[in-house]
Amino acid sequence: MPHMTVTLAHEADFAGWRTATRSLAGRHTPPADITWQIAGGTESATLPAPDPEAARFTVPRAVMELAAIMVQSALPDRFTLAYTLVYDHVMGMPTGEEAADRMARARDDVITHTRHLRDAFREALSGHDGTTPYQGRMETPDLVPESNARFLTLQRSFAPWQLDMPDRTLRWTGHEMLREALGQAPRPLDPTSLPPPALPMVPDLDITRITSLRAVALAAKTCLICPMAAHATQTVFGEGRETARMMFVGEQPGDIEDRAGRPFVGPAGQLFDRALHEAGIGRDDTYVTNTVKHFKFRRTPTRRIHEKAGPAEIAACAPWLAAERRIIRPAVVVMLGVTAASALLGRAVTISRERSRLIALEDGSDGLVTVHPSYLLRLPDEAARAREYDRFVNDLRLAASRLAPAVT
Structure with a gap:
C-alpha cells in the first residue's frame, strides 16, 4: 500500500x-x-x-x-x-x-492542565465585573484551551472572551470562535472539530453563573452525571420562550421524546396540546420541560418500557430545572404529576390532596399541581377519561387565570 x-x-x-x-x-x-x-x-x-x-x-x-x-x-x-x-x-x-x-x-499532563485552566478561569470570573470581555492568559504547550473552548463559552453564557498563549490567541467574539497563531491572521475555528475535553464539562460548570437559557441547554446535552445519560439517546431539555410567563413541568421524556430530542411530542404531548388549546393557552407562550432530562427505561425484545425516575435521577437533574426557573422566572408553574410536584415542593405529594389549588412557591411564583397527561391516556374507561380530561382543562384554566395581562 x-x-x-x-x-x-x-x-x-x-x-x-x-x-x-x-x-x-x-x-x-x-x-x-x-x-x-x-x-x-x-x-x-x-x-x-x-x-x-x-x-x-x-x-x-x-x-x-x-x-x-x-x-x-x-x-x-x-x-x-x-x-x-x-x-x-x-x-x-x-x-x-x-x-x-x-x-x-x-x-496526566492534559488532565492537570485542564483542571488548572478551569480553576483559573472560575477564579478570574469571580472578580470580573462582566461588563467587559474577559481576557486571560495561560502558559501551556498543549491544545487544552482549544478543547475547553466550549466550556469557557458556556460558562460565560456566550459573552465574548479571549485567552492569550505564548504562540497563539483563542477568542470567542460572541458569534464565532477565532484562533490566531503567532504571525498569522485570525482564522475561524469550528468548535465541532475540536476534541472533547479530558474532564467532564458538567461537574465543573458553575450552572448558577450561566445566564443564557441556550447555554444551559447546550451544557445539559453533555451531562453524564447519572447512569440514565449513558443509556438514553440524548438529553431532552425544555422548550419554549425564555420570557414565558407559564411553565409546565412533567416527569421525564418518553420513548418518542428521547428519539426526537423534544419534550411532550408523543401521545401525551398531543393530548397536552389539545388541552392547552381548549384552555385558551398558546403553547408558543409557554415553556415546557421535565424534572428529569433523560428517558429512564427497561428494554424488552420489542420495546423500551418507561420506568419511574428515582431520587438519584431527580437530584442529578435538579440544577438544570433550577436554572430553567431562574432564567425564565415564570409567574405560574404547573406541576404535571407527582414526580414534578414532589421535586418542586420538596416534599411527598398526593395528587388528590394538592390538585386544583394554587400554592405559593419560594421564588414568588404561583404553583399548581395537576395530573400528568399520560395519566389520562391510561384510564381504561371512556367516561372516566372524558371526566378527568375536563378537570385537567379546568386546572389549566385556573393556572392561566393567575397571569396578569401581558405588558405591551
Whole structure:
C-alpha cells in the first residue's frame, strides 16, 4: 500500500483525524504508512476518500477518549499515537509498552492542565465585573484551551472572551470562535472539530453563573452525571420562550421524546396540546420541560418500557430545572404529576390532596399541581377519561387565570 499523507485543518482537528482514521484503520493501514500534517496558510485539509471496501469497526469509548486526549496533548506525534490506539484495537494487538507509557504521561499532563485552566478561569470570573470581555492568559504547550473552548463559552453564557498563549490567541467574539497563531491572521475555528475535553464539562460548570437559557441547554446535552445519560439517546431539555410567563413541568421524556430530542411530542404531548388549546393557552407562550432530562427505561425484545425516575435521577437533574426557573422566572408553574410536584415542593405529594389549588412557591411564583397527561391516556374507561380530561382543562384554566395581562 502506498504511503499516505493526511492534511488536517488545524492543530486540534479531532474531527478530521477521526474521519481519516475511520477510513484508514478500516483498510488496515499501518501507522508507519501515514504522515499526519497540518494545513498552513491557504492550504486546505486533505483527508482520504471514503473506501466502500473498508472494514466496519467499533471502538470502545475509553479508547476514543484517550485518543481525544492525545490529539490535545503537546506530543509532536500525537495524531500518530491516537491512530495507533485505534489501529491496535482493530487489529487485536496490544499497544507497545513505550507508546503506552508516553500516552499515560501525556494523559496526566492534559488532565492537570485542564483542571488548572478551569480553576483559573472560575477564579478570574469571580472578580470580573462582566461588563467587559474577559481576557486571560495561560502558559501551556498543549491544545487544552482549544478543547475547553466550549466550556469557557458556556460558562460565560456566550459573552465574548479571549485567552492569550505564548504562540497563539483563542477568542470567542460572541458569534464565532477565532484562533490566531503567532504571525498569522485570525482564522475561524469550528468548535465541532475540536476534541472533547479530558474532564467532564458538567461537574465543573458553575450552572448558577450561566445566564443564557441556550447555554444551559447546550451544557445539559453533555451531562453524564447519572447512569440514565449513558443509556438514553440524548438529553431532552425544555422548550419554549425564555420570557414565558407559564411553565409546565412533567416527569421525564418518553420513548418518542428521547428519539426526537423534544419534550411532550408523543401521545401525551398531543393530548397536552389539545388541552392547552381548549384552555385558551398558546403553547408558543409557554415553556415546557421535565424534572428529569433523560428517558429512564427497561428494554424488552420489542420495546423500551418507561420506568419511574428515582431520587438519584431527580437530584442529578435538579440544577438544570433550577436554572430553567431562574432564567425564565415564570409567574405560574404547573406541576404535571407527582414526580414534578414532589421535586418542586420538596416534599411527598398526593395528587388528590394538592390538585386544583394554587400554592405559593419560594421564588414568588404561583404553583399548581395537576395530573400528568399520560395519566389520562391510561384510564381504561371512556367516561372516566372524558371526566378527568375536563378537570385537567379546568386546572389549566385556573393556572392561566393567575397571569396578569401581558405588558405591551
